[in-house]
Amino acid sequence: MKLKIGIPKGSLQESTLRLFKNAGYSIKLSERSYVPAIDDPELEGLVIRAQEMGRYVENGILDMGITGLDWVLEQNSKVIEVARLRYGKVGFRGVKWVVAVPIDSPIKDIKGLQGKKVATELVGFTTRFLKSKKIAATVEYSWGATEAKAPRLADAIVEVTETGASLAANNLRIVDTILESETVVIANKTSLKDKWKKTKIENIVMLLKAALLADGKVGLKMNVPKAKLGIVTDILPSLHTPTVSNLSDSGWVALEVIIDEQIVRDIIPSLRRAGAQGIVEYPLNKVIL
């Protein structure tokens, strides 16, 4: 039994390989090959453009794949989204596809695109989106460097952006956001009906999520006098019950909790003042709550 999995070539590739590594899988690419070596004999990988992932998961050449939501929608692929991979230091970031026009353009909102020329790499989605809004516009394919198109070569562009800096540097103004995208795990409908494949896909997703979750979490443990357990517990975020264990010294308990790394600096002084001792923060590789 083999599960065929698609790894995205290009901007998502490095983050994807790192996330799999953190999840426990070694995926290695030799320089000119597109079939990576994976240290799990049940997996068969194929490195392929994010733009084409939806197409090949849909027609069953792949059982599952990692790609961007934007390209799934652009291709209008009939696939099942099984997970979203977000946050994490590993480097997945949400992006927006926006309508942008020259700073001094009279176009104020997307209705202003009526009768205009729009340049974009996302021709399919943009065309369907404008149609759904009853706006008739010419949508033209752009091979890249799309920011340079307006106003010389088009009236507006639809382009991907994280911070808007590149648009501003080209004297463009954002008019509207038409799609918020992030990295998704998609699967073939038929594959999900096969019990072995379904479980295998779920296991991989569980480990990817465990690695992503650990990225922003740390372990915190401390010793607390039994009499102060309530006060200390109140300081901790309520999301998740801390693990409390008895110590040989019956007046004390050991308390352990997994929390957001960002919260630690705010609660450590309070914990200390409330009577906790031997407070220790330690790093984590994987977390499944």
Added chain:
Amino acid sequence: MKLKIGIPKGSLQESTLRLFKNAGYSIKLSERSYVPAIDDPELEGLVIRAQEMGRYVENGILDMGITGLDWVLEQNSKVIEVARLRYGKVGFRGVKWVVAVPIDSPIKDIKGLQGKKVATELVGFTTRFLKSKKIAATVEYSWGATEAKAPRLADAIVEVTETGASLAANNLRIVDTILESETVVIANKTSLKDKWKKTKIENIVMLLKAALLADGKVGLKMNVPKAKLGIVTDILPSLHTPTVSNLSDSGWVALEVIIDEQIVRDIIPSLRRAGAQGIVEYPLNKVIL
């Protein structure tokens, strides 16, 4: 008066900028802008994908542009080719677009593509080419990583190659070459009817060629006894008459010639033995023969 010139973004960009520098033009790109600063007030540049160059030269948005012949043909652009830029250490290399199939495929020649699926970035040219050969095949757009497509996702691919190494590394066999491409300078038909623009374009091409030619040439000068001038001249390549000037010492002449750098090592020992003295090889920046 302004001449609008297109600079190719991507793989040709660095070589193009270096060639213009050698020709005497400084073209500078700030990081996120597509309008380069050029130190010639008569030029207005735009950085644009090689794939789209033909489109924008054809419709007059640009007067001239540098791009690959392959993308001019793919877009079927109605433009005038005014020069080919080849050889030169600056880095322009010819490339081939070939039909390739898996090593063990039964397909032996392009006729074998009848009824098959072909993946390529060059959908337009490939479709027209196959039609002209009366071959009916499905040509599917590939976003890149095309070598990985056959045999899993297509029966054959049409892909660009210099040495064939990447194809071989993916277990593909070349069946035929359907296009030999190199870097070309193209111009808009109407622009060439404008006398000022025509001269400006010719001047730029003359300097680009002068810089390319100098890349593989060197200057060679030497002193020769008048009595041996014939023997020495016979050793030199006949292409171009050497410049012979009189010296104060009336028994000697000075001889100077521009020749291929690669020939120098073969003729210097003969020149020396034939009586030439003070033989000196020196580098060149530009050559117009």
Added chain:
Amino acid sequence: MKLKIGIPKGSLQESTLRLFKNAGYSIKLSERSYVPAIDDPELEGLVIRAQEMGRYVENGILDMGITGLDWVLEQNSKVIEVARLRYGKVGFRGVKWVVAVPIDSPIKDIKGLQGKKVATELVGFTTRFLKSKKIAATVEYSWGATEAKAPRLADAIVEVTETGASLAANNLRIVDTILESETVVIANKTSLKDKWKKTKIENIVMLLKAALLADGKVGLKMNVPKAKLGIVTDILPSLHTPTVSNLSDSGWVALEVIIDEQIVRDIIPSLRRAGAQGIVEYPLNKVIL
């Protein structure tokens, strides 16, 4: 409420930013700005030379700052030292300011400076120091490259050194050490009378120290037969009581302790011989004992 904090520019900058990062604060500097972005809305940062930190904390422009003790003394600043930041892999190192003379100079000790010319970046402190020793010398400011000054341009220098290597390479001999310096946290006297500011400063210092302390500590845990608990505990450093917890197997306890990384190698063999099993050392991010 805002607390104004000074970050030292120059040699201490990188270590300071890394220490804050380990403590849980993200402080980011854009290339030409001196106002860093800090992910704590209660903090307002200013990047400033260590030489000037004392001056600006003293006059209340900053509430607190990180700098070198040497520059606090040079400036003779009236500030409160709230902590010393030392050791730690993060990179703070103690330095010495020494009097150095050419190898063949007749000067043997600081008394030999009587009537001589001394070049240094630390004019204020050196002048006061020599005066306190009743030595009359001319102290001249040096913009750097101070090692090159003697004997050509001065009779002696006062210069900072870690290992003495640069002095030796310039044929200089160390005569005496006049100041041992390390990194300090200083605060404004008035700010410390404001209750909110005082608590905020204490919290930051607590976290900086927790991060520094974790740098040289590790966690050690092991399983110990109840009968051997005494022997094992005797091996552990007595500074801090270990955490002992009961295991399901009532003949054993689990023992956990935070200790100096450097001690581990010395006690692990003894622990093993005393009967401890499953000994594990793990890394820490923060430690508050």
Added chain:
Amino acid sequence: MKLKIGIPKGSLQESTLRLFKNAGYSIKLSERSYVPAIDDPELEGLVIRAQEMGRYVENGILDMGITGLDWVLEQNSKVIEVARLRYGKVGFRGVKWVVAVPIDSPIKDIKGLQGKKVATELVGFTTRFLKSKKIAATVEYSWGATEAKAPRLADAIVEVTETGASLAANNLRIVDTILESETVVIANKTSLKDKWKKTKIENIVMLLKAALLADGKVGLKMNVPKAKLGIVTDILPSLHTPTVSNLSDSGWVALEVIIDEQIVRDIIPSLRRAGAQGIVEYPLNKVIL
């Protein structure tokens, strides 16, 4: 009391220093010195070629050293092998010394070396090995670049290889493996009779092994309902008994285990389905089982 220890210069140097660092020892080399600074006053180091380590451990100039088994055998050194250092991300890899001949050589096995010329860096071992097999051949010392020797300068070579790639690239065919080597810790016979030295050597080896073992292991902890403890325990590898401790909530226990990093991805999904909660994987520095 001092223990004199040899650190191998060259290909093993970086891995050795990293392993000692993980084991708790800082060994620092200044650029042109061969006496490293070690932060243990009982150790005195000397950086020396792996080829010469056996010689100096044998004659007592060093008490112990790290080197390759191949060079111990080449030198025929009378030393005691106290440990083998293998696996680990730190970078020790086993290597093989093979007999290789040109692809088209008639030599099929080592008997074919009879009367031939063999080039190698491992003259001593090769000579003794061939003699033991009753094969008379001329064995010639090679300063390196040995792959280039056959067939021009020798009929066969004996060369070290990991993957065979370099041999293949030089058109050589492997005929036989005559030595499988790995990194070893060796000690002087007399030193091992000294009780203090013997214990010191054993302690160092214990810590090196603890660091190597931690390289491929992680800690895993989780909370388990008492009722499900049996099922969960059955999922864990049986090698090592997990540590089970009681929680304040009497229906649950905390379970902690040290396991191979590679196994984690296979058992986490099962643990989760069996009822474990709050599963956390954390990194380790040292492990002594």
Added chain:
Amino acid sequence: MKLKIGIPKGSLQESTLRLFKNAGYSIKLSERSYVPAIDDPELEGLVIRAQEMGRYVENGILDMGITGLDWVLEQNSKVIEVARLRYGKVGFRGVKWVVAVPIDSPIKDIKGLQGKKVATELVGFTTRFLKSKKIAATVEYSWGATEAKAPRLADAIVEVTETGASLAANNLRIVDTILESETVVIANKTSLKDKWKKTKIENIVMLLKAALLADGKVGLKMNVPKAKLGIVTDILPSLHTPTVSNLSDSGWVALEVIIDEQIVRDIIPSLRRAGAQGIVEYPLNKVIL
């Protein structure tokens, strides 16, 4: 006889060393030494801050030095300026010292500095400059990072700038330029009265200028029919008479000229059309017109 020459340490150092190299002098610095090795036994170098160059040339420790005009004026050094080194690809650039204030400051011109506090590295010059304008202001020394000083620590700053970008990034507005500086060669007054030293200094300056001039010039040579010599000569810039030499073929002459590299691209097409043949541009190391 020795001439003592000062080489500026810091921002001018690399450009200065490169210029001397182009002029024919090898000046080499070992890492921690300040006495460079110069391949001219008549020169004795000393590497010293630009800020201190004027001082040491003035008092005769150095005969000549390379530094910035700004630091000569700041130190008010009594030295003779013997040359200005400008333009050239070698990297000398003119800089301006400007008065800058926060964007929203009420200060509009330098008269607005009356009664204000000004921070600068250029205390001496600024003080004298303001006094000469009858403006009473407090001028305070700044160790650098001066842009961060206003408005927090000063009302205005006097700072060096090339493009103004760093000032703008710190929200500062330029009020006035008080000094335009460039790289200068300065000499000691007494040294210039010594005939040997005067000639040596003049020779060095001649070579530095020859190297700087060659930076922007190229050689151009071509063959011209005698009948067209007038037309061709008219195209060439009139500054400098071209060298015309007779060829063996009496109908032709060879013409050679040194011209600005930037002009070449403009005149080559005209030269070609006027009948010049074998036009060659070649690089130059030094030019003395």
Added chain:
Amino acid sequence: MKLKIGIPKGSLQESTLRLFKNAGYSIKLSERSYVPAIDDPELEGLVIRAQEMGRYVENGILDMGITGLDWVLEQNSKVIEVARLRYGKVGFRGVKWVVAVPIDSPIKDIKGLQGKKVATELVGFTTRFLKSKKIAATVEYSWGATEAKAPRLADAIVEVTETGASLAANNLRIVDTILESETVVIANKTSLKDKWKKTKIENIVMLLKAALLADGKVGLKMNVPKAKLGIVTDILPSLHTPTVSNLSDSGWVALEVIIDEQIVRDIIPSLRRAGAQGIVEYPLNKVIL
């Protein structure tokens, strides 16, 4: 017909390849191969240690080779030295083999080596040298890191050095120089009797020398009034007659000469003062006087 040529691997490799490139030959090495690709079908290359070059040229496996004189002498090779390659920016440097002892050793000169142990990589030459001086010493082969050998492992060392810095850093003192070495071209005796091979070797040496010579030479040309020709010619070095050609303006001549780059700086001022105009220095690729 093929000429077999040896290229030295190791420290001379890069300089050798660069010199051949300047001479007009492209020699390319793929990573693990020892047979370089040369763009001259009459040459067959082999990359081999300098230590072994003499041996293989002597026995005719190579017709010629580039190596160090030291290794030719060490091996006592019976070969013909056809050229010395020295000076040149390409990077060949002379080196010395010296006897060095610990700073505090009683050994004062080479006679002090009587009865001592000497460690060196140059066992053969050292042994013969000491024998010729009637000194009986034990000479022991060292694999490198020889500076660390004395005094621990030997009484003295014989080691290669350029500046002595590495010896000094290891507390060693130079006692005597026993060999001054430089890069040599050697040839096989029999090959030199073959006319074709002899001519081929001479041609290669002529081009290598032309490239080396050009490294330190430049072209200098200037216009001179006929009346001053004598004075100007007297300033030029007498080695080589300058080329004097008539100009159209009959009162002037053009003068051109190839001279040492290092001399230019000394004569340009004199030439200028003697009346030369339009003095230009230009770079050279090859020079055959």
